[in-house]
Amino acid sequence: MKMPCLVIPLLACLCLLASRSSPAYGATTSSGLHPIILVPSYTCSTLDARLTDEYRPPPGMPWCGAMKGKGWFRLWKNYTALQDPRLMPCYADQLRLVFDHAADDYRNAPGVETRVVAFGTTRGFVDDPATKDGENLFGAPFDFRYAAAPPGQPSKVFDSDVSRLRRLVEHASSKNGGKPVILISFSFSGHLALQFLYRTPLRWRQRLVKHNLLLSRGVGGEVVLLKIFAAEDAGPSSNVLFYANTSRSFASPLTMLPSPKVFGRAPPLVVTRDKNYSAFDLTEFLADVGFSDAAARYQRRALPVTLAIRAPLVPTTCVVGVGLPTPVQLTFWDGDFGKMPQVVNADGNGDVTLKTVLAWRTVIENDPDQGYFKLVLLPNVTHNGVISDDFALKQLVEILAAVNQATS
The missing domain is CATH 3.40.50 (Rossmann fold)
Structure with a gap:
């Protein structure tokens, strides 16, 4: 259902x-x-897919190509696949993105076409x-x-x-x-x-x-996402977005990482015995957790977009919950990023910190052409x-x- x-x-x-x-x-x-x-x-939008002759199933899983040549089918969310461990690898393989260096852009896996x-x-x-x-x-x-x-x-x-x-x-x-x-x-x-x-x-x-x-929506990204990039077991194994690093192949999570403009250099966002990482060190952090390709794309593609957030110049209201513990620092004391970290919390809505929300005021105030803006904080709302x-x-x-x- x-x-x-x-x-x-x-x-x-x-x-x-x-x-x-x-x-x-x-x-x-x-x-x-x-x-x-x-x-x-x-992840709320529905996606359909179809498989062309170019599609090659994962090794040892020929059934993943069963829909080849059979037209459009539901890719996200495919609840049949989500409930069948045998189909989970197929689902993850067809949902992932690859970065085409020749085109300098993200695209679907070879042989997969999608539509909203x-x-x-x-x-x-x-x-x-x-x-x-x-x-x-x-x-x-x-x-x-x-x-x-x-x-x-x-x-x-x-x-x-x-x-x-x-x-x-x-x-x-x-x-x-x-x-x-x-x-x-x-x-x-x-x-x-x-x-x-x-x-x-x-x-x-x-x-x-x-x-x-x-x-x-805040201005400066979410610290909690660093846990997903760092720890392979950060989410339930039944969630296809975490299966085989599927969500880490997407472009979108990189744009939600903490902004250097908002979080600065101190305190660090990630702490280990040998090295700390501030919002200025996320390229190095991504490389150290095993995602060198993602680190390069973050530095070249995602970070400039994050730093360019500005007033939209139309009347705007931002509504965000506050008053709940929200991650602001992750500690992997022994440097084992495969384990769940110790978490330091501050005020926020459980995902977005109050600091990134209040940063909207700075963004708006720096642009005299913005006009109407209102920030509405809802106490104890997630x-x-x-x-x-x-x-x-x-x-x-x-x-x-x-x-x-x-x-x-």
Whole structure:
């Protein structure tokens, strides 16, 4: 049975909000609420795949090629494969990315083609689409394995996701009488939302984006991700993202590593008996835990994007939980990165530290052109609780109601 996506409680509240003032199906409205585009959380988007003749199954596992030449099938999340240990290696092999040095870009494994399911609708990340799906509520699922690259370096799939989001914004606005859209993103999907805003002309985004709502998103990355890169047993063996280092082949986790701008050189993020690692030493850290290729890509591709985070120059609200223990330092005392570390915690939402959240104020204050910005801190609300707890959902509905009433 398919497990529900974390956006479902939020989606239900958005449907209630949308139903207060919406046109008949298929109609265009010049009144009522602003259209909402929801960008789902990391790993929430559904991906299909098909295998070409080029695909070669892992050694000794010919059954992994059973779908070769049989058209599209569900790759993420494939719950049949997740429940069958025999299929787990197939699933992991077909989900992984490789870095094509000739093209200077990430791509699927040889012989694997993928597509995002039901872009433009909430069907791309939930079983039961929203009742106002495609009217004034839209979904922007994306391939969460990819991430932005700095100017001059290719990122074909991510750039395609950005282009599709731009067309969706134009479509949603046109369908709703030219009203600008409210863009809602959660956690990592804020990476796509922000990069999208950075890459659109200023006049265009200020005309077509009413508000940018970032949920559980900080400026400076997550220390907890260092545990995943360091320790092979950092996650459950039943999770395909941890199987055979699948998630470590993705571009996206590298963009979520702690930012030197936010964390500085002290205190160190990772401590061992012989060596400490600050946010300035993550290239060396990745190499020392056995990912030299990832270290080079982090230094050249991910880090410049992290350091370039800036004000989006559209009205923005950031909502994040606080008041919960959140990792800020990992200790592998004997230098054995294969073991679970001792963890030092500070304030945050369990994943994102308060320090990275407060850094938004610095980013915004440094740009006089930003205009409206509000940081909303929800006490004792977890990272995921922002889109599932009753208290948090009530706050989000109030924020959206105020955004709709705002005249500028």
